[in-house]
């Protein structure tokens with residue numbers, strides 16, 4: 435049986451909030467089977483919890499934010515969610531003492547490191563996957579994203595379209611047959627990116643006060659500004675794919691299907707997931723009861739994990 439997963443033990447991390455620039459503390463606690471991913475704002479009295487699900491995504495400006503019906507928000511969840519997808523964690527309590535998760539280094543790698551180091555355990559319930567049964571497509575002018583049936587696991591094919599001297603045309607398309615290891619090796623370190631002119635605008639309006647060269651790739655009109663350059667030659671398209679992995683895991687179920695997209699972003703990815711789920715003819719929930727059936731997706735294996743992790747950014 436392919437089983438649900440959670441963390442082996444509680445682990446914490448600290449970092450900077452992208453919006454506020456203030457220090458944020460987050461802790462990750464093991465949760466029982468069928469809990470899902472539950473975020474709790476521990477800075478509010480009483481605490482407010484929000485279940486991570488596609489309908490709770492109500493703001494996709496700058497990042498993905500979960501917002502409850504009273505307007506309580508938890509922002510910048512997408513890179514964490516991508517890391518949960520790769521490690522196969524479908525049950526977790528995430529306690530955070532601010533309206534946003536720490537941005538860490540702008541990628542998913544710190545969370546992958548934290549979860550691999552802490553260890554992931556299997557629970558006594560079968561893991562539920564969403565298998566795409568028929569094509570679902572959403573569009574926004576020339577941008578589009580679609581999910582198609584796929585024999586086997588989760589395949590991603592994404593194209594971006596930037597006309598910028600530092601963004602090579604040859605490096606604006608990427609395809610990946612998703613496994614936890616391939617995510618960790620090929621996508622997880624890709625950082626979010628932005629343009630200098632946008633940074634100046636945002637800072638003038640007191641937005642993204644925590645954004646810096648420590649947690650984003652910044653481009654001026656000609657170059658990458660970061661002194662150490664890029665982590666991958668195609669870091670831009672890889673980060674967009676990382677975002678899509680996180681956006682499509684907002685209900686905590688791994689997708690069995692093919693994702694294809696052109697110039698997509700958080701808003702369109704969320705619209706696609708909602709479109710998939712709004713008609714039960716589009717998908718089926720499947721479990722794998724025997725290991726022979728479990729050909730779906732390999733998640734990061736953390737059985738050899740040792741020691742206790744802690745992270746501070």
Ligand SMILES: [Zn+2]
Nearest residue numbers: 512626673677
């Ligand atoms: Zn991102």
